[in-house]
Amino acid sequence: MGIINEFKEFAVKGNVVDMAVGIIIGGAFGTIVKSLVSDIIMPPIGMLMGGIDFSDLIIPLDGNEYASLEAANEAGAPVIAYGMFINNVISFLIVAWAVFMLVKGMNSLKKKEEAAPAEPPAPPAEQVLLEEIRDLLKAK
Structure with missing residues (x-):
C-alpha cells in the first residue's frame, strides 16, 4: 500500500x-x-535544388527504383527514407531553438526579478509600539 500512497501524493x-x-x-x-x-520551408528549398521533394528522397534496399516514398511503401519495399530524416532534423532544430529562446526569456525575467530591490521588511509591532512610547516620553 505504500507505493499506492506515494503515487497518489x-x-x-x-x-x-x-x-x-x-x-x-x-x-x-x-x-x-x-x-x-x-x-x-522544404518546398522552396527543394525548388531551388531543382524540384526535389525531400520527403521522397529514399534509398530502396531491394534494388528497384521507385518514384516516391509512397510508391515504395505501396510496393512494400524496404527503404531508407533519408529525406524524411532531413525534415525531422530541421523540425528538431526549430523546436530546440524555440525552447532555447523560451528558457533564455524566462532566465532574463528571473534575473530582473532578482535584481529588483526588495522593500525592507516592516519592523515588528512591538518595536513600533516601543518607538511610539519613546517618542511620547520625549515629548513630555
Whole structure:
C-alpha cells in the first residue's frame, strides 16, 4: 500500500499537472513545426535544388527504383527514407531553438526579478509600539 500512497501524493502535486500541460502543448507545437518544415520551408528549398521533394528522397534496399516514398511503401519495399530524416532534423532544430529562446526569456525575467530591490521588511509591532512610547516620553 505504500507505493499506492506515494503515487497518489506524486499525482496530486501541482508539478505533475504543469508537466502534463507542457507535454500537451509541446506535442501541439511539434505538429505545427512539422507542418512548417514539410509544407513551408522544404518546398522552396527543394525548388531551388531543382524540384526535389525531400520527403521522397529514399534509398530502396531491394534494388528497384521507385518514384516516391509512397510508391515504395505501396510496393512494400524496404527503404531508407533519408529525406524524411532531413525534415525531422530541421523540425528538431526549430523546436530546440524555440525552447532555447523560451528558457533564455524566462532566465532574463528571473534575473530582473532578482535584481529588483526588495522593500525592507516592516519592523515588528512591538518595536513600533516601543518607538511610539519613546517618542511620547520625549515629548513630555
